[in-house]
Amino acid sequence: MGREDKAMVKKAEAATGADNRPFLFRRHDAGTIREAYRKMLLIRAFEEGAENAYMRGLVHGTMHLSIGQEASAVGVGLALRDDDQITSTHRGHGHSIAKGAEVKRMFAEFFGKETGYCRGRGGSMHIADVSKGNLGANGIVGGGIPIAVGAALSARRLGNGKVVVCFFGDGANNEGAFHEALNMAAIWKLPVVFVCENNGYGMSTSQARATASATIAERAGAYAMPGRTIDGNDLSAVAEATEDAVSRARNGEGPSLIELKTYRWRGHSKSDRNRYRTKEEIDHWMTENDPVKRIEADLVAFGILDEAGLDAVRASVAEEIEAGIAFAKESPSPDPADLERFVYTEGA
Amino acid sequence: MDQPVRELSYAEAIREAMAIALERDERVVVMGEDIGVYGGAFQVTGDLIERFGPDRIIDTPISELGGAGIAVGAAVTGLRPIFEFQFSDFATLAMEQIVNQAAKMRFMLGGSVSVPVVMRFPAGSGTGAAAQHSQSLEAWFGHVPGLKVVQPTTPEDAKGLLLAALEDPDPVMIFEHKLLYKTRGPVPEGAYTTPIGKAEIRRKGRDVTVVATGVMVSRALEAANELAAEGIEVEVIDLRTVRPIDTPAIVESVIRTHRLCIVHEAVKTLGIGAEISARIAESEAFDYLDAPIVRLGGAETPIPYNPDLEKAAVPQVPGIVAALRDLATGRR
Known part of the structure; x- marks a missing residue:
């Protein structure tokens, strides 16, 4: 919706009493919506901070940035309870933040420090925060999918009412693990929601070249579960579709598959020379379909934040990122004498 | 118990x-x-x-x-x-x-x-x-x-x-x-645990140590019984845990017997026998060895279907007896 359309919607509502605002604004209070927006900004700023640190030689290794995909992580997070669980992917920084991780400990992990979420042992590809229900990113494409189903089996067996969201990318939908896990989740009607962040490419290979079906959502049909394709850059649409699937799961009606169409602005990883997509395509997504700009327009249109309010959030995010990087830089590295710690459970 | x-x-x-x-x-x-x-x-x-x-x-x-x-x-x-x-x-x-x-x-x-x-x-x-x-x-x-x-x-x-x-x-x-x-x-009856990481001596012997795994433990015991009739006393260690390996138990035994043979069914190359041999070579038991360490393991082949070939692909009692006899009597 353009801004004028939104103004008209508001007027129409005033006349009829109906609330025709998008789901997000009907379902959530202003504080929750502002927090969701802040998380989207925080994700983007974290990714930019990580990239910058890498360019400046402050970290080694590689990273997979999710700039451009912020709405999918945050929209899914809006539908979850604190004790619900997620499994994440190699492109998982956004999922962590959406599930409540602190950026300072994420930066510390990225910098390989003892204060990081994995005490510097995991790095970017393994950030987890089990206390917040984040069972971890994963370096293996599709590796988290059976694990999510296992967590859902626990939830059912332990009767704790938790729902598990399994994030994966379009590349993972051609792994055997995807098919095996979806099938078992369906035959056992487990409380799990499969969220495919379809950014169009598995590394360099486009969905059209890699996946026989036109959509990933339609693969749900093979496993007798609902599958929907959603605009993954529309925070409200993501939150709404996820909430439907989560309530279905929580009510014992079984798993669902949601395909969120989105786009990563950066390359697959730092080795990417971007030979498989055009500058025009990237520019189009960046200028016409930026999830952050889209939510900002809605926030203003529906009176949640004005321009000054947006600026204040931006400033507070910049401050948190700066403090997080400083914390990471100052934190101690693990002691090499502790090299073998955590291979096995101590005292076992 | x-x-x-x-x-x-x-x-x-x-x-x-x-x-x-x-x-x-x-x-x-x-x-x-x-x-x-x-x-x-x-x-x-x-x-x-x-x-x-x-x-x-x-x-x-x-x-x-x-x-x-x-x-x-x-x-x-x-x-x-x-x-x-x-x-x-x-x-x-x-x-x-x-x-x-x-x-x-x-x-x-x-x-x-x-x-x-x-x-x-x-x-x-x-x-x-x-x-x-x-x-x-x-x-x-x-x-x-x-x-x-x-x-x-x-x-x-x-x-x-x-x-x-x-x-x-x-x-x-x-x-x-x-x-x-x-x-x-x-x-x-009832609940009890067997410790992970601990080998078990199944038969005491003074002349040669055999470390065996899986079904090879019973074959090594059978071989030991045959050799006892010849006056050769074989010590049989059931490894029980592959990781972590109970190195001290093997070292202690080799220090007493001065001879070591490892028998497993898995393919010999890069196997558990190689690992145990290396551990003994790196340990204080090395100085006690009176003969080179002997490894018996699966042949360098997939397991065949034909029953004679299948038997030939993994150590059997007669082969274990012969290897231990040679080892104990200094013929190798």
Whole structure:
């Protein structure tokens, strides 16, 4: 919706009493919506901070940035309870933040420090925060999918009412693990929601070249579960579709598959020379379909934040990122004498 | 042990361990292919489905990767799954979840989780099942930090090691030799554990030490009995745990006997025998050796179908006797 359309919607509502605002604004209070927006900004700023640190030689290794995909992580997070669980992917920084991780400990992990979420042992590809229900990113494409189903089996067996969201990318939908896990989740009607962040490419290979079906959502049909394709850059649409699937799961009606169409602005990883997509395509997504700009327009249109309010959030995010990087830089590295710690459970 | 002892088969002992665990701990579930009404390909789960129902004795589709991964995910989130592979060979389909996920998760996450999953692998040759249903792959798993790997050889240990595995917070891989399932032996009633990481001397002897695994333990004991008639006293160590290896037990024995032979069914090259040889070479026992270390292992071939070839592919009693005699009498 353009801004004028939104103004008209508001007027129409005033006349009829109906609330025709998008789901997000009907379902959530202003504080929750502002927090969701802040998380989207925080994700983007974290990714930019990580990239910058890498360019400046402050970290080694590689990273997979999710700039451009912020709405999918945050929209899914809006539908979850604190004790619900997620499994994440190699492109998982956004999922962590959406599930409540602190950026300072994420930066510390990225910098390989003892204060990081994995005490510097995991790095970017393994950030987890089990206390917040984040069972971890994963370096293996599709590796988290059976694990999510296992967590859902626990939830059912332990009767704790938790729902598990399994994030994966379009590349993972051609792994055997995807098919095996979806099938078992369906035959056992487990409380799990499969969220495919379809950014169009598995590394360099486009969905059209890699996946026989036109959509990933339609693969749900093979496993007798609902599958929907959603605009993954529309925070409200993501939150709404996820909430439907989560309530279905929580009510014992079984798993669902949601395909969120989105786009990563950066390359697959730092080795990417971007030979498989055009500058025009990237520019189009960046200028016409930026999830952050889209939510900002809605926030203003529906009176949640004005321009000054947006600026204040931006400033507070910049401050948190700066403090997080400083914390990471100052934190101690693990002691090499502790090299073998955590291979096995101590005292076992 | 105080409990009354009776004779059970190795398979019955494993089933009894699972039943005890299922009885006392609601978190325990058993998962695998055809483990429900079928009772498992080797009748190890047997009637557990009737006693504990399909919510806890869970038949999976033929999906080893997904099934193993679900067991891993369930273990991380509060259950104590026992995952049965129908044949250990099928673990090749699930290595991703075992090696990349189960073994590494605690480490990668800086100690914030444990992965208390138990996996059971019917392994080994001798059943005429040919190359894809007869392998001994335990050394593969022994090569992965984060896993524990055991190979029980008696009904008593099969039960005790399974109960120990269930009490262990880390992933434990149990390799069960298929030829052992029907063998019988004394098994204490009730719950007890056999320590993971401890070898056991099955026969004392002064002349030569044999370290054996799996079905080779009984073959080594048979060989030792034959050699006793010739006045050669063989010490037989049942390794029991592949990872972590009980190096002190082997070192101590070699210091007494001055001679070491290792026998396993798995392919000899880059195997457990190589690892044990190296450990002895690196230890104080090296100076006590009166002869080169001898390794007996599987031939450098897939397991053949023809029964004569199948036997020829892995150590048999006469070959073990000959090797030990040569070793003990200084002929090699």
